[in-house]
Amino acid sequence: MVRSWKYYLSILVLLLSCKTKETDSLAAERRALAEQVFEEAVQYGQGSPECMRLLEKATLIDSTYAEAIHELSVAYLKRGYPHKWKPLFDKAVRHDPKSWLAARGNIYLVSYRDYKKALADFDAADTLTPGFVDYTGGHSINFWRGMAYLGLKDYENCIAFYDKHIKKETEETGEDWVEIEAFLYRGIAKYELGNIFTAKKDFEKVLRYTQKSADAKYYLSKVLKQQGVIDSAKIYIEQAKEDFQEGYYNQRAYVEALRQIYWEDLIAQQKSVDTSLSL
Secondary structure, eight states: OOOHHHHHHHHHHHHHHHHHHHHHHHHHHHHHHHHHHHHHHTTTTOOOOOHHHHHHHHHHOOOHHHOOOOOOHHHHHHHHHHHHHHHHHHHHHHHHHHHHHHHHHHHHHHHHHHHHHHHHHHHHHHHSSSSOOOOEEEEEHHHHHHHHHHHHHHHHHHHOOOOHHHHHHHHHHHGGGOOHHHHHHHHHOOHHHHHEEEEEHHHHHOOOOOSOOOHHHHHHHHHHHHTTHHHHHHEEEEEEHHHHHHHOOOOSSSSTTOOOOOOHHHHHHHHHHHHHHOO
């Protein structure tokens, strides 16, 4: 009887092993075919009918193919269909959290200004890759954390994370490779805390690496006005208006940039400077 059970169990294990290998083989074939369709899809413009049709086909072939699910989700997001992008993106995160968790946080931050959800995703993504700084959307996770804290008006944490980001980028590639938005946003946080002297250094650093920036010149005008250097404040606000008209200001496609300035802001600052000059 004991021998019979051992024989039965060995046959069962063999059958299960064969079944597992067969399942794995079919899964690999589905993934390979889905990847072929995905490669064809991305030859078309993102969000185009041809691209989306092929992406949907890829996700039907392999429902666990996170990259195709993510790409389809983003197309819906950019077309303005939140009820379609969110379930798809969540599915991509479930199947491949290391690749897409931080990216979802980026969408919460940039597109929806849900700073707390963004930070929750960034923190969760960090736990999946200990000892490694994640990157998403072309920037480090610390860059995005700094922006989220700026949105929450938690200026101390904003500065702390931009300090981390700038330090790491400077050590690895040199300060001239650091995104000017990092200096701009850190400067804004310092300005909001009343640290106008250190804020001024960050705005000047923006102009060290790019001569045209309506944002940096706008804030320098505000700083100089507070310092009583009115003539220089006037020069900077006039230059800020010129840069703005040429399109040199912080802006994003599809959505408004965080702390984006507008023509009305520049006019208001110019009137404030002119009033001080007339006194």
